[in-house]
Amino acid sequence: MSEQRPFLLGILGSGKGSNAAAIADACAAGIIPARVALVLSDVQDAGILAQARARGLPARFIPPGKFRTKLDEAAEAAFLDALRQAEVDLVVLAGFMRILKGEFLRAFAHRVVNIHPALLPAFPGLEAWKQALDYGAKMTGVTVHFVDQGIDTGPIITQETVPILSGDTPESLHARIQEVERKIYPAVIAALACGEIRVQGRQTIFTKPLLPH
Ligand code: GRF
Numbered sequence: 001m002s003e004q005r006p007f008l009l010g011i012l013g014s015g016k017g018s019n020a021a022a023i024a025d026a027c028a029a030g031i032i033p034a035r036v037a038l039v040l041s042d043v044q045d046a047g048i049l050a051q052a053r054a055r056g057l058p059a060r061f062i063p064p065g066k067f068r069t070k071l072d073e074a075a076e077a078a079f080l081d082a083l084r085q086a087e088v089d090l091v092v093l094a095g096f097m098r099i100l101k102g103e104f105l106r107a108f109a110h111r112v113v114n115i116h117p118a119l120l121p122a123f124p125g126l127e128a129w130k131q132a133l134d135y136g137a138k139m140t141g142v143t144v145h146f147v148d149q150g151i152d153t154g155p156i157i158t159q160e161t162v163p164i165l166s167g168d169t170p171e172s173l174h175a176r177i178q179e180v181e182r183k184i185y186p187a188v189i190a191a192l193a194c195g196e197i198r199v200q201g202r203q204t205i206f207t208k209p210l211l212p213h
Pocket residue numbers: 013014015016017018019020048094095096115116117178181
């Protein structure tokens with residue numbers, strides 16, 4: 001009997017890679033029924049590449065080209081090619097600091113997810129934990145969402161709140177948010193790998209409750 005092909009993840013990130021590490025470890029532990037096929041970064045010395053290599057996972061830097069907030073055409077094609085060659089089923093953005101556009105999103109329609117460190121639609125964009133703190137919010141959180149052409153605008157999959165405490169600094173708040181991220185993202189990816197989340201317009205429908213996380 002032939003073994004069933006595993007569900008394959010491609011993880012993209014620009015930073016230290018704590019989410020990618022949590023996801024890779026959850027795959028290795030069998031909590032996510034999937035395999036990390038490829039980790040890609042637009043930053044040559046990003047921690048996410050080191051995290052991947054330390055776990056024996058294929059990891060590549062792809063130069064992003066001349067723009068600051070997006071990939072240029074050739075770079076986007078190179079990312080797409082690498083993910084297609086690795087036969088990735090789901091693209092997981094984990095601190096990837098560039099907007100993905102047209103062809104990329106069409107190639108992976110409803111198969112690109114992102115984690116954002118705030119309760120969208122509040123505080124989209126950069127340093128969302130700092131935005132929430134500066135605003136004087138008492139509560140912020142984490143959002144996992146599908147990626148569309150906008151900045152942090154795609155259909156929301158799940159959200160979890162994180163309190164903002166008096167005396168919080170941007171660092172202490174971000175650390176509290178990241179603790180939640182490292183639990184919620186693997187749970188969502190496990191559900192996606194099991195085909196338990198459908199998307200209809202802006203609505204996402206869970207056929208089973210998320211794993212306790
Ligand atoms: C996370 O806080 C995530 O919400 C944001 O970028 C950060 C990535 O952190 N999109 P890490 O590289 O996974 O540690």
